[in-house]
Amino acid sequence: MQTLRRTVAILTFPAIAWLGAACERDTPTEARPGGMALSVSGDLTDALSTDLGQSYQVILSCTDGHSVILWVGSATLTSLAADVEAINASDTGVSCTLDSTALDPSSQTAAWTVYDYNPSNNALAPRNAPNKMPATTTGTTTTFDFLPGKFTALLTTTDRSLTGDLSMTTLTDQISVSGPATTTFMTQHGGGDCVNNFPAAVRFYFVSPSASGSTVGTPPAGFYTQFWWSNRAHLLLTTGNGTGTIIANVGDPSEWSDWNGQRPTPDNPEVATAFQKAIRNVQTVGLSFGGLCFFETGVTAMYPSGNPSPDEVFSSNFSEVTP
16 A cells, blocks of 8 residues: 555635535435345356356446446355345345456556446446546546536546555545536435435545445345445535545544445444455545435536536545555
8 A cells, every 4th residue: 555645734615615524324325215126137147157266347236326336256246146136036126237247357457447427327337448538647646527418426446555455544635626617516316415416525435345244224235335435524516616635544434334324333233344344455445426415426517508618627636644
């Protein structure tokens, strides 16, 4: 992991307001309200039996408006498939898909990647081609454009110097947006305050595929504790110019909640145990875009009129400090 000097100053301008704590929640931090009935797309059983040493890129997407991406081996993919079948059997009415693609190791990259929701707004699509305006990184600063009509969901990396055991790590991100001053931001699916699409916000996010096992939630699923969002540190995105800083202690259970909105507190032992494993085995880390109610419903820039020139630019100066 990188050990970088921590920036302690916090700047607040009208464009972005920094809040020290998010509202306490009992509902899922990422999905919209409602149950989840998942189904596996493709012949997953055949894929798993082909090569037990194969790695897969997995996109788990639901029609309730959320999607996540992770990279797993055959054993974890088998566990995910079992969760999918169990939840599907609960017949709660919201459909989801689990898409897996065998990875070519030579094609994998640790670069920062920005993910938008596809036109259906039900699944993630990476900007990984030059004509898709991918994120660009110089040193510790990564930038990307908010594209008109697109909801951006994630900005993440699998860089080994930034992942692994983060149990003693403090995350810091100096964030700025720049563009037309009259630009506003919105999320979708009522993610702003559980009813409306405002305010939009950005917060820390990490993934740990090995941290499976919690069965807390309805319907139960072990994968809930593989995905974590900072449930204090976040920035409100309001207008088109401004800067701010968010800071989160990865090892502090009070600062995080999982897919199902559960906090890893002592009175929640299964989730707490999974959290301790998750923070020591982080695969992906970065930022998630949504609101104050739902944390990964995506954010789009609402430009003052017509096609903007230039686009709204998001800048992230991400760093980690480990004692």
